Amino acid sequence: MPWYNSIMFKKIVIFGVGLIGGSVALALKKLPQAPQIVGVGRHSNSLQEAYQLGLIDVIETDLSSAMQAADLVIIATPVAQTPAILRAIRPFLNDSTVLTDAGSTKSDVMGYARTELGPQFSQFVGGHPIAGAEKSGPSAAMADLYVGKNVILTPENETAPEALAKVTRLWQDCGAIVSSMTAEAHDHVFAAVSHLPHLLAFALVEDLAKRDNADILFKFAASGFRDFTRIAGSHPEMWRDIALANKTALLRELQIYQQALTEMTSLLVQNDGDALHALFAHASHARNDWAKSKIQ
Amino acid sequence: MPWYNSIMFKKIVIFGVGLIGGSVALALKKLPQAPQIVGVGRHSNSLQEAYQLGLIDVIETDLSSAMQAADLVIIATPVAQTPAILRAIRPFLNDSTVLTDAGSTKSDVMGYARTELGPQFSQFVGGHPIAGAEKSGPSAAMADLYVGKNVILTPENETAPEALAKVTRLWQDCGAIVSSMTAEAHDHVFAAVSHLPHLLAFALVEDLAKRDNADILFKFAASGFRDFTRIAGSHPEMWRDIALANKTALLRELQIYQQALTEMTSLLVQNDGDALHALFAHASHARNDWAKSKIQ
Numbered sequence: 297m298p299w300y301n302s303i304m305f306k307k308i309v310i311f312g313v314g315l316i317g318g319s320v321a322l323a324l325k326k327l328p329q330a331p332q333i334v335g336v337g338r339h340s341n342s343l344q345e346a347y348q349l350g351l352i353d354v355i356e357t358d359l360s361s362a363m364q365a366a367d368l369v370i371i372a373t374p375v376a377q378t379p380a381i382l383r384a385i386r387p388f389l390n391d392s393t394v395l396t397d398a399g400s401t402k403s404d405v406m407g408y409a410r411t412e413l414g415p416q417f418s419q420f421v422g423g424h425p426i427a428g429a430e431k432s433g434p435s436a437a438m439a440d441l442y443v444g445k446n447v448i449l450t451p452e453n454e455t456a457p458e459a460l461a462k463v464t465r466l467w468q469d470c471g472a473i474v475s476s477m478t479a480e481a482h483d484h485v486f487a488a489v490s491h492l493p494h495l496l497a498f499a500l501v502e503d504l505a506k507r508d509n510a511d512i513l514f515k516f517a518a519s520g521f522r523d524f525t526r527i528a529g530s531h532p533e534m535w536r537d538i539a540l541a542n543k544t545a546l547l548r549e550l551q552i553y554q555q556a557l558t559e560m561t562s563l564l565v566q567n568d569g570d571a572l573h574a575l576f577a578h579a580s581h582a583r584n585d586w587a588k589s590k591i592q
Numbered sequence: 593m594p595w596y597n598s599i600m601f602k603k604i605v606i607f608g609v610g611l612i613g614g615s616v617a618l619a620l621k622k623l624p625q626a627p628q629i630v631g632v633g634r635h636s637n638s639l640q641e642a643y644q645l646g647l648i649d650v651i652e653t654d655l656s657s658a659m660q661a662a663d664l665v666i667i668a669t670p671v672a673q674t675p676a677i678l679r680a681i682r683p684f685l686n687d688s689t690v691l692t693d694a695g696s697t698k699s700d701v702m703g704y705a706r707t708e709l710g711p712q713f714s715q716f717v718g719g720h721p722i723a724g725a726e727k728s729g730p731s732a733a734m735a736d737l738y739v740g741k742n743v744i745l746t747p748e749n750e751t752a753p754e755a756l757a758k759v760t761r762l763w764q765d766c767g768a769i770v771s772s773m774t775a776e777a778h779d780h781v782f783a784a785v786s787h788l789p790h791l792l793a794f795a796l797v798e799d800l801a802k803r804d805n806a807d808i809l810f811k812f813a814a815s816g817f818r819d820f821t822r823i824a825g826s827h828p829e830m831w832r833d834i835a836l837a838n839k840t841a842l843l844r845e846l847q848i849y850q851q852a853l854t855e856m857t858s859l860l861v862q863n864d865g866d867a868l869h870a871l872f873a874h875a876s877h878a879r880n881d882w883a884k885s886k887i888q
Contacts, residue, residue, distance in 0.1 A: 426814045446812055488800055489813040493820045495856060496792060498875040503852045504784055505878035514882045516742055517785040518722045520826075522886065523819040524789045528879040530816075532872035536865050543860055550857050554850060556799045560791060561846050564839055569832050576828035579794040582801035583824040586810045590818065 303465045305331040309362050309369045311381050312337055313346035316398045316425065317372030318437025321351040323470040326439055334362050338373070346434040363388035368396070368462060375399040376537040382412035382420075389413075394459045395420040396466070400486065400534070401541040402450045402479035421463040422450035422479060424486075425472060432531045443471035450479040487545035492553060494535055495546070497528035599761045601627040605658050605665045607677050608633055609642035612694045612721065613668030614733025617647040619766040622735055630658050634669070642730040659684035664692070664758060671695040672833040678708035678716075685709075690755045691716040692762070696782065696830070697837035698746045698775035706748075717759040718746035718775060720782070721768060728827045739767035746775040783841035788849060790831055791842070793824035 308324065310317040313335045321333045335352035336359070337343050343355045356362040363369070363385055371381055378397055389395075395413075399405045402422045409420040426446040447467040451460045460476075467474050477485075504513050539546060563571045604620065606613040609631045617629045631648035632655070633639050639651045652658040659665070659681055667677055674693055685691075691709075695701045698718045705716040722742040743763040747756050760770050773781075800809050835842060859867045 426812060446814070448812070485805075485809055485812050488803075489809050489817050493796060493817055496796065496853075497820060497879075498872050499852045499856050500789060500792065500849065501875040501879045502871055503849055505875065507784075509781075510878075513781060513785050514885070516722060516744070516781050517882065518742070520823040521785050521789055522883065523822045524793060525879050526819045527816040528875050529883065530872075530876060532869050532876050535872050536869040539860055539868055540863060540865055543863070547857065547860060550853065550860075553796065553799055554853055554857075556795045557792075557846065557850055557853075560795050561843065561850075564835055564843060564846075567836060567839070569836055572835055573828050573832040575798055576794050576826075576831050579797040579801065579824050580826060580828050582806075582810075583793075583797045583821050586813065587818065587825065589810070 303462055304329065305367045305462075305466070307332045307334065307366050307368075309334045309336060309356070309366045310352065311369070311371045312373035312377075313342060313351055313434050313437075314372065314432050315436040315441070316427070317370060318346055318349075318351045318434045319427070319439065319441035320370060320372070320398075320466070320470055321346075322437050322439035323442060324466075325350070327469060331367070334366070336362050338377070342434055346437075349434055349437070351434055351437055359385055360388050363390075363393065366393045368394050368466060370466075371395070371397040371399075374531075374534045374537050375401055375405060375541055376533075378405055379408040379412055382408060386412060386414075386416070389416055389419070391416075391419070393419065394462045396423045396449075396463045398423055398425055399541075400424060400490070400538045402448075402482045404541040406450060406452060406479045417452075418454045418456040419459050421455055421459050423463060423467070424448045424450075424482065425467065425470075432534075440471065442467065445472050447472040447474050448482055449474060449476045450482055451476060452479075483542050483545050487542055487549045491538055491542055491546050492549040494527050494530060495539065495550070496553070497525050498535070501525050501528040599758055600625065601663045601758075601762070603628045603630065603662050603664075605630045605632060605652070605662045606648065607665070607667045608669035608673075609638060609647055609730050609733075610668065610728050611732040611737070612723070613666060614642055614645075614647045614730045615723070615735065615737035616666060616668070616694075616762070616766060617642075618733050618735035619738060620762075621646070623765060627663070630662070632658050634673075638730055642733075645730055645733070647730055647733055655681055656684050659686075659689065662689045664690050664762060666762075667691070667693040667695075670827075670830045670833045671697055671701060671837055672829075674701055675704040675708055678704060682708060682710075682712070685712055685715070687712075687715070689715065690758045692719045692745075692759045694719055694721055695837075696720060696786070696834045698744075698778045700837040702746060702748060702775045713748075714750045714752040715755050717751055717755050719759055719763070720744045720746075720778065721763065721766075727825075728830075736767065738763065741768050743768040743770050744778055745770060745772045746778055747772060748775075779838050779841050783838050783845045787834055787838055787842050788845040790823050790826060791835065791846070792849070793821050794831070797821050797824040 308331045333352045334354045334356045346352045410417045427441050464474050604627045629648045630650045630652045642648045706713050723737050763770050
């Protein structure tokens with residue numbers, strides 16, 4: 297029997313039962329021995345909706361009751377709420393409860409956890425499930441959202457091995473592929489491959505939507521525009537929090553990207569068709585090779 | 593009987609039997625009285641493939657034969673080849689043959705046609721089918737590629753009404769929605785909603801692909817990156833030609849966009865969460881409203 301079969305969740309508390317938290321709940325409910333899932337959140341409407349959709353078994357507003365005998369707490373709210381949640385639950389946190397989160401930035405979250413949890417920081421494992429999130433709310437939750445997706449965990453030296461094992465098991469139970477790296481490495485990678493593209497897409501849509509002829513522009517925008525801007529339909533509050541939380545890495549990415557655009561603009565000004573062709577061909581091959589590797 | 597029912601195509605000549613030309617061919621082959629489709633191209637491999645796939649009825653290398661009794665010539669090659677093709681077919685062009693193209697830029701094409709065709713410029717109608725083109729080649733062709741898609745025609749004062757009517761009918765037969773505007777207006781609209789996003793996507797992929805840690809970046813790039821960069825998988829030669837052909841409008845768009853990025857960067861530097869949230873929220877609403885309007 298592999299070691300992780302000894303990990304059993306009986307009670308899981310989820311803060312934020314939207315797409316991310318709700319999809320974990322749905323995945324766990326498919327297990328042979330599904331845990332009890334307790335939902336806690338800011339919006340009683342969302343909690344009611346999550347309850348009616350069958351994502352959670354119990355709505356809990358009393359933190360003491362919620363935390364009692366909890367095996368695992370998952371914080372799946374916008375990242376900016378994480379420190380307040382950690383602070384609020386700390387008084388009710390026993391030594392056997394493991395904490396994790398699903399935030400898209402990790403250095404800030406690890407810092408919050410260290411500050412708020414004190415010696416119980418060892419019970420916290422930062423996590424980031426890499427799954428599309430342009431839709432939000434309990435109704436967007438899907439049991440298979442994480443199947444075959446990457447989840448990155450960011451343990452530190454203090455992290456208890458049992459805590460890491462439990463959170464690893466959580467995501468494996470959801471069908472995910474679990475990796476570990478430092479919070480700093482995580483934030484650099486995601487500034488480049490996720491946070492920057494989101495800001496670029498928001499900027500393009502806003503650039504066009506503000507114009508006098510926005511109607512005609514949007515009329516003739518087609519499938520390329522649709523896919524390019526899909527991530528500009530993402531949750532504004534979440535992306536404000538991500539941008540601010542990963543500000544340093546993101547500013548560096550913006551600077552590098554603006555430089556790349558400036559160089560591309562120079563090629564165009566100089567009518568350098570060969571260099572433009574080489575650039576487009578290299579990018580096109582890299583993109584298509586990547587897409588093929590992801591289909592496997 | 594509506595006027596356009598009197599328009600019948602018996603012989604159509606297509607230069608460039610890739611995704612765009614091949615999809616026209618497949619759509620026309622579904623008509624009750626399908627025309628004969630003659631393929632002409634640079635690559636004998638593509639022509640053979642198009643013939644074997646059933647896109648074209650005849651491979652023609654002799655332009656005199658190809659043009660004989662042709663009702664319609666469709667130029668669906670990369671735009672830069674258009675003047676050479678017009679020059680080559682001019683000696684064989686009778687007065688009843690209508691010419692059109694499928695290029696993504698129109699001011700340049702209308703200029704080429706005016707120069708190369710002389711008094712027969714009246715037989716040429718510029719056209720641009722707005723349909724995804726990140727895949728290319730005969731095997732990418734689809735009979736329904738244009739169903740419900742916009743096609744823009746760019747007639748000028750000299751354009752013969754019968755020529756405009758025939759090209760309109762061509763695209764209606766393919767299931768498209770046909771609009772008209774000036775070539776200049778077309779090029780401004782598409783610089784903003786298509787050409788700029790393509791360059792932004794190429795620039796992002798190239799930016800990441802050149803780095804030492806490209807492997808790890810691509811490993812964790814997910815669905816948002818996939819959609820954002822789909823258009824970076826597009827045909828490099830085609831996009832070099834488009835960028836150069838629509839250089840003036842595109843440079844203006846790049847400048848406006850860089851300014852927008854600079855302003856967004858300032859908000860981030862200033863930790864102005866409220867302004868970032870307002871920007872993201874406005875863009876997100878605009879993008880989602882647009883996507884809803886396109887589903888209708």
